[in-house]
Amino acid sequence: MREMREIKSEQIAEAVRKLCIDANCHLPADVKHSISASCEREPWAPAKETLERIVQNYRIADEGCQAICQDTGVACVFIEIGQDVHVAGSIEAAVNEGVRRGYEEGYLRKSVVLDPIERKNTGDNTPSMIYYDIVPGDQLSITVAPKGFGSENMSQIKMLKPSDGLQGVREFILKVVEEAGPNPCPPIVVGVGIGGTFDKSALIAKKALLRPVDQRNADPKYAALEEEMLAEINSLGIGPQGLGGKTTALAVNIEVLPTHIAGLPVAVNINCHAARHKTEVL
Amino acid sequence: MAITITTPMSREEARTLRAGDSCLITGTIYTARDAAHKRLCELIEKGEDLPFDVENAVIYYVGPTPAKPGQAIGSAGPTTAYRMDAYSPALIARGLTGMIGKGFRGEEVVSCMKEHGAVYFGAIGGCGALLGKCVRTSEVIAYEDLGAEAIRKMEVVDFPVTVIIDSEGNNLYKAGRAAYLASLNESGE
Structure with a gap:
């Protein structure tokens, strides 16, 4: 029998603590590059000015380790655990301990209410939203993606009919972006999940937001669809902050899954320009 | 050239602003978002005093x-x-003349803004x-139990905003995109 690699729950808590702070203060390099490149290309003067402010903002955040946005989100924590890893102690408790420490020590906002109807703030940004995947190997990968709700609220899911086909998918993506308008803080990143079940399409749409904005789907067919949808979205004229302009989206990231003969689920998960996530592998 | 606004802002002053105007706000503003608004409106319904003077005030949704x-x-x-x-x-009916936020507003809010003379300013979202x-002082004046959602009295200097919807109902989201x-x-092209 293969020997299990032991990881202590404290290692997980410490990694999550650090990832919460880093993710909230330092935008990924690919997102920064995409924003600054869009700023250079933006032909509409007011839009260019808005993008310049956004660039200025992430620089201030970087230099002072200051939250990029005051909505430091609900902490979405993606765990990929190798089959040959054994964790001593509760993973869930360790992740939440890390979130608790990170949000306190990083001067981050606590935005979680315990009950969706009663709405009392838990005061420490826990519980986090944890997603687990079991993978081969003896490593444990943790990604923290703080998700703000200005953009989360503008996300939608639809169970299309198979006869709606690719055109139905295109139209639904554009409808979601159009209806969102200025609300999700454009320029946005558009995560799309096609196929699976009702819940799995939403899950892969969220996971699509973790992919670098300059990396296209490995399947050339979907890579082409990503490029096409980005061009379509950027011809809508919504622009940065919805004030008009070319730069409405930085990227469209599409993930797909097999699905049922009777269905074509499509989920569109929108992220604001502060498309934050950070990974550590233990 | 940006227009300088010193709070409190009168209805007359609010009525001079036009969608698309760049403004720099200096003075006292009050923060309130979902939970605080709910409590303020419960007080108004009961006919009780509010924790700050809403007459000619600017509220920042933050x-x-x-x-x-x-x-x-x-x-x-x-x-x-x-x-x-x-x-x-x-x-707005109680005298609020300015709101700072981002994103769409509903028809009912806009017609109330037109009736009483109020403006909706946009600040750049995601640029916290x-x-x-631009915030020089900040003090919690009500609802401390709400944490980040408590009402704060803030002194701001040259806080940059753009008029999104003016007191005539003109809307920069529509006009900017169309232009x-x-x-x-x-x-x-």
Whole structure:
């Protein structure tokens, strides 16, 4: 029998603590590059000015380790655990301990209410939203993606009919972006999940937001669809902050899954320009 | 050239502003978002006093991050405004003249703004680190139990905003987008 690699729950808590702070203060390099490149290309003067402010903002955040946005989100924590890893102690408790420490020590906002109807703030940004995947190997990968709700609220899911086909998918993506308008803080990143079940399409749409904005789907067919949808979205004229302009989206990231003969689920998960996530592998 | 606004802002002053105007706000503003608005409107319904004078006031829709040592406040950018639509008309009727947020507003809010003379300003969403620097002092004056959602009295200097919807109902989201798309037709793209 293969020997299990032991990881202590404290290692997980410490990694999550650090990832919460880093993710909230330092935008990924690919997102920064995409924003600054869009700023250079933006032909509409007011839009260019808005993008310049956004660039200025992430620089201030970087230099002072200051939250990029005051909505430091609900902490979405993606765990990929190798089959040959054994964790001593509760993973869930360790992740939440890390979130608790990170949000306190990083001067981050606590935005979680315990009950969706009663709405009392838990005061420490826990519980986090944890997603687990079991993978081969003896490593444990943790990604923290703080998700703000200005953009989360503008996300939608639809169970299309198979006869709606690719055109139905295109139209639904554009409808979601159009209806969102200025609300999700454009320029946005558009995560799309096609196929699976009702819940799995939403899950892969969220996971699509973790992919670098300059990396296209490995399947050339979907890579082409990503490029096409980005061009379509950027011809809508919504622009940065919805004030008009070319730069409405930085990227469209599409993930797909097999699905049922009777269905074509499509989920569109929108992220604001502060498309934050950070990974550590233990 | 940006228009300088010193709060409190009278209805007459609010009526002079036009959608698309760039403004720099200096003076006292009050923060409130979902939970605080709900409580304010419950007080109005009961006919009780509000924790601050709404007459000629500007409310900023923000839930800031905590201040680090030496800071007045942490990151402090706008939150999406439509969630306050259910509550804004009652506050505008009480004399509120300015709201700072981002995103769409409902028809009922806009007609109330036209009736009483109020404006809706947009600040750049997702720029909390930058906007927080314009806040000189910040003090919780009500609902401390709400944490980030408590009502804060803030002193701001040259806080940058753009008039999104003016007191005549003109809307920069519509006008800005239309102007950009028209510029594409002119340039033959």
